[in-house]
Amino acid sequence: MPQATPGLRKKHAVVPKRKQRVLVIDDDLNDLLYYSAILQHEGYEVRPLASYREGCEYFDREIFDLVIVSQGTAAFEGRLVLSCVFAKNRHTPVFVLSRSSDIDCYLEAMQLGAFDYREKPVAASELAEMVARQLRSARTQAA
Secondary structure: OOOOOOOOOOOOOOOOOOOOEEEEEOOOHHHHHHHHHHHHHOOOEEEEEOOHHHHHHHHHHOOOOEEEEEOOOOOOOHHHHHHHHHHHOOOOOEEEEEOOOOHHHHHHHHHHOOOEEEEOOOOHHHHHHHHHHHHHHHHHHHO
16 A cells, blocks of 8 residues: 655645626727726626627626626616616626716616716726725625
């Protein structure tokens, strides 16, 4: 029977930590690419989409830790995404980005459950900090 070699330990498989997943929906392709690139650089798994309806369909099929959605026009097309997300999982943080400050849209977004509403452009460092802070908060609340 083979003897164990002193000082050597059995290696345990290390399970890699799952990357947190962020769904980014923006009808402005430049903004979509900009915000997605920032979050990918920060180590998140990012699903960028340019369609609000497609965003709802993706959220129905996949699990995301956080959603960033553009307001869209003054008609607030992003409302569709907020409604879809909260119908499926009320605890998923949703962050709304707007081309301009719109108090009515802001109030509606917050009443629908958005955790924040910011006017574009959002600096890379600010976006990274807001997302990290919200995801830490969500993990703490879940624990």
